[in-house]
Amino acid sequence: MRTADAPPPARSARTLPLRAGGEQERGAGIGFTLLALDGAARRGRLTTAHGSVETPAFMPVGTQATVKAMTPAAVAATGAEIVLANAYHLMLRPGPERIAAIGGIHKFMNWPGALLTDSGGFQVMSLAELRQVTENGVVFKSHLDGSRHELTPERSMAVQEKLGVDIAMALDECVRYPASPEDTRRAMRLTIAWAERARAAFPLLPGRGLFGIVQGGVDRNLRTECARALAAISFDGFALGGLAVGEGHELMIQVVAHTTPLLPAEKPRYLMGVGKPEDIVAAVAAGIDMFDCVLPTRSGRTHQAFTRQGEINVRNARHADDPRPLDPDCACPTCQGHSRAYLHHLAKSEEMLGAMLLTWHNVHYYQELMRGLREAIVAGKLDDFRAAFAERRAQGDIPPLN
Numbered sequence: 001m002r003t004a005d006a007p008p009p010a011r012s013a014r015t016l017p018l019r020a021g022g023e024q025e026r027g028a029g030i031g032f033t034l035l036a037l038d039g040a041a042r043r044g045r046l047t048t049a050h051g052s053v054e055t056p057a058f059m060p061v062g063t064q065a066t067v068k069a070m071t072p073a074a075v076a077a078t079g080a081e082i083v084l085a086n087a088y089h090l091m092l093r094p095g096p097e098r099i100a101a102i103g104g105i106h107k108f109m110n111w112p113g114a115l116l117t118d119s120g121g122f123q124v125m126s127l128a129e130l131r132q133v134t135e136n137g138v139v140f141k142s143h144l145d146g147s148r149h150e151l152t153p154e155r156s157m158a159v160q161e162k163l164g165v166d167i168a169m170a171l172d173e174c175v176r177y178p179a180s181p182e183d184t185r186r187a188m189r190l191t192i193a194w195a196e197r198a199r200a201a202f203p204l205l206p207g208r209g210l211f212g213i214v215q216g217g218v219d220r221n222l223r224t225e226c227a228r229a230l231a232a233i234s235f236d237g238f239a240l241g242g243l244a245v246g247e248g249h250e251l252m253i254q255v256v257a258h259t260t261p262l263l264p265a266e267k268p269r270y271l272m273g274v275g276k277p278e279d280i281v282a283a284v285a286a287g288i289d290m291f292d293c294v295l296p297t298r299s300g301r302t303h304q305a306f307t308r309q310g311e312i313n314v315r316n317a318r319h320a321d322d323p324r325p326l327d328p329d330c331a332c333p334t335c336q337g338h339s340r341a342y343l344h345h346l347a348k349s350e351e352m353l354g355a356m357l358l359t360w361h362n363v364h365y366y367q368e369l370m371r372g373l374r375e376a377i378v379a380g381k382l383d384d385f386r387a388a389f390a391e392r393r394a395q396g397d398i399p400p401l402n
């Protein structure tokens with residue numbers, strides 16, 4: 001897989017010798033090298049304490065220190081080089097001290113690659129009860145047992161440091177969509193104040209990095225204010241938060257395209273919680289380097305498969321007698337070894353293996369999509385890739401046999 005991404009001889013792509021400066025030169029932080037550009041799209045390489053990550057990259061979601069229904073070896077076999085876990089969930093259970101005592105999150109879950117944790121701002125908003133946001137932090141009751149907790153920027157950094165993650169996220173305040181302009185502005189300014197405290201609290205360690213999160217809803221002026229304020233703080237990368245929350249594809253991509261040019265070109269950019277394959281392709285074209293989303297794994301547990309020709313549900317009766325694989329062009333173990341008829345049977349029988357096989361296929365599909373995007377950027381042919389991708393996805397599923 002790496003060889004397919006090998007150095008670009010293509011004349012059409014601009015190659016760049018840019019490297020992230022600052023902390024990296026002092027031996028701390030993570031590294032980021034831009035290898036090629038195609039329009040606003042970027043082909044790069046992250047270097048962390050747990051290996052390098054080719055970008056644009058998709059991070060499978062392992063909220064509870066497990067990518068649901070997959071072994072770590074299976075996740076790695078798809079080509080994934082970085083996974084995401086969640087500091088809010090792991091703080092409540094099993095607790096960062098327990099994971100630290102076992103030797104850190106990589107050893108705990110037996111994942112040798114790079115790992116990023118979300119700080120928990122989004123989960124506090126969506127899961128916790130009776131939350132109260134103050135200048136200092138957020139007080140909430142655990143969704144598990146009702147116990148009372150306070151999450152401050154400093155506490156979030158301490159949790160992520162104890163976990164031993166490669167990339168930590170600063171604590172932010174997410175507002176629900178739609179939110180009033182006043183609420184969006186207040187949360188955005190609080191996010192900036194918390195970002196400064198997070199940076200001060202997170203130690204500079206070799207191969208470990210901290211990302212700030214740009215908030216501001218769908219208001220371009222607020223996004224500008226937040227991006228400029230965060231760019232002045234020496235973060236190792238920048239995330240766009242508060243998107244993919246109901247605003248729709250077009251508006252999301254407009255906000256992304258507005259925001260990416262405001263961020264330092266030499267640092268990685270991460271669009272949080274995105275998305276469908278179409279969202280990812282458009283966001284890569286707008287200059288995003290990293291993604292995470294529950295879609296490929298969650299869909300695998302609800303009988304949905306992503307294919308080059310759109311989504312299918314294997315519970316549908318049309319697959320009951322179909323000897324063909326999910327996707328005739330897919331090289332994953334599911335498609336190499338199992339028919340639609342078998343996957344349909346597993347779904348109807350509620351067998352665990354059905355969720356496992358579909359999840360493996362879906363994560364493999366997402367990693368193949370990223371590989372295709374990286375190769376297209378290096379070749380200077382992202383526009384051609386996008387056109388072919390859209391045409392094939394619009395075709396719909398392969399026609400039934402007779």
Ligand SMILES: [Zn+2]
Binds near residue numbers: 327330331334361
């Ligand atoms: Zn497959």
